[in-house]
Amino acid sequence: MNHLALITKTTSLIAAGDIVGAEAALADLADTEGDNALMVVLDQLAPKDVLAVMREYDDSKASVVNMLVTPEQFARAMVLEKQYKDLTHTHLRNMVNAVVFRDDADPVEFLTAIGDLEGGSEALANYFAEKWSRIEAFARTGTFDATEDYGPTLSDDELLASGYVQPRIDMDEVADRDWMQMAWLLRYECRDLFIEMLLVLRAKARAHDMGLEEGDEPAPEDDGKFETSETDRGKATPAARTSDEESAI
Numbered sequence: 001m002n003h004l005a006l007i008t009k010t011t012s013l014i015a016a017g018d019i020v021g022a023e024a025a026l027a028d029l030a031d032t033e034g035d036n037a038l039m040v041v042l043d044q045l046a047p048k049d050v051l052a053v054m055r056e057y058d059d060s061k062a063s064v065v066n067m068l069v070t071p072e073q074f075a076r077a078m079v080l081e082k083q084y085k086d087l088t089h090t091h092l093r094n095m096v097n098a099v100v101f102r103d104d105a106d107p108v109e110f111l112t113a114i115g116d117l118e119g120g121s122e123a124l125a126n127y128f129a130e131k132w133s134r135i136e137a138f139a140r141t142g143t144f145d146a147t148e149d150y151g152p153t154l155s156d157d158e159l160l161a162s163g164y165v166q167p168r169i170d171m172d173e174v175a176d177r178d179w180m181q182m183a184w185l186l187r188y189e190c191r192d193l194f195i196e197m198l199l200v201l202r203a204k205a206r207a208h209d210m211g212l213e214e215g216d217e218p219a220p221e222d223d224g225k226f227e228t229s230e231t232d233r234g235k236a237t238p239a240a241r242t243s244d245e246e247s248a249i
Contacts, residue, residue: 003029003037003040003041003044006025006026006029006041007041007044007045009025010022010025010026010041010045010049011045011046011049013025014049014052014053019052019053019056020056022049022052022053023053023056023063023064023065026038026041026042026053026064026065027064029041030064030068035068038064038065038068039068039070042065042068042069042070042073043070043073047073047076047077047080048077048080048083050065050069050073050074050076050077051077051078051080051081053065054066054069054074054077054095054098054099055081055084055091055092055094055095056091057091057094057095057098059094059098063098066095066098066099066102067102069099071109071110071112071113071114072113074099074100074110074113074114075110075113075114075116075117075120076117078092078095078096078114078120078123079114079117079118079119079120079122079123081095081123081126082119082122082123082126088130089126089127089129089130092123092126092127093127093178093179096127096182097177097178097182100182101177101178101181107181107182107185108185108189108190111124111185111186111189111190111193112190112193114193115190115192115193115196120193121193121196121197121199121200122200124186124193124197124200125197125198125200125201125204127179127182128179128182128183128197128201129201129204131179131183132201132205135183135198135201136153136154136198138183138187139154139187139194139198140153140154141168142167142168142169143168143169144174144180144183153202167184167187167188169184171184171185171188
């Protein structure tokens with residue numbers, strides 16, 4: 001099967017909801033023509049179709065797509081994840097962990113590619129949505145200690161300055177191939193992206209506290225500060241709400 005025919009077949013299978021069949025077709029290409037051929041096809045597939053395959057990650061079996069997708073291909077797909085309106089962002093976290101922390105990957109290359117795209121910091125904010133207070137604690141104290149969850153939130157200026165402090169914990173101590181390692185890499189290897197991501201998290205929480213829909217801006221008189229609520233601080237930021245964007249499903 002030539003590449004154009006495979007792309008057409010894969011797209012049709014995804015549109016029909018047969019993600020397993022689509023991934024099998026891509027795996028067959030890698031088996032018959034090699035990994036490079038699959039990487040070429042992934043570059044020609046629509047990012048939403050690459051996302052459809054990657055987000056169905058199952059840790060009980062290896063996914064050839066997750067193993068071979070490039071940082072740029074992954075980033076283009078990841079920024080579309082919000083269109084699925086996954087309230088817990090479980091698929092997003094599983095997908096990101098499977099790809100960014102795969103054995104042959106440089107996580108910073110993936111984070112850099114994500115940060116280079118519009119919507120990248122929001123996608124990362126969604127990744128950390130269920131761990132928001134722990135990320136605030138990490139920004140403030142340099143540790144993920146749960147007892148630090150309820151300290152005073154850093155101002156924007158203090159947050160900017162915090163990026164220059166030396167780590168209080170080594171990455172080896174948080175090398176869990178999950179959110180703590182991701183946060184450590186962002187804060188100490190991708191400082192600007194970490195700050196941008198955390199500001200997006202705060203904006204989401206502030207909008208939620210003000211009763212705004214996702215994407216709405218606070219009124220001009222809002223000073224950028226917000227009160228924490230019982231449902232926010234220490235738990236999770238609000239899930240993404242309905243947007244005007246077409247669903248990737």
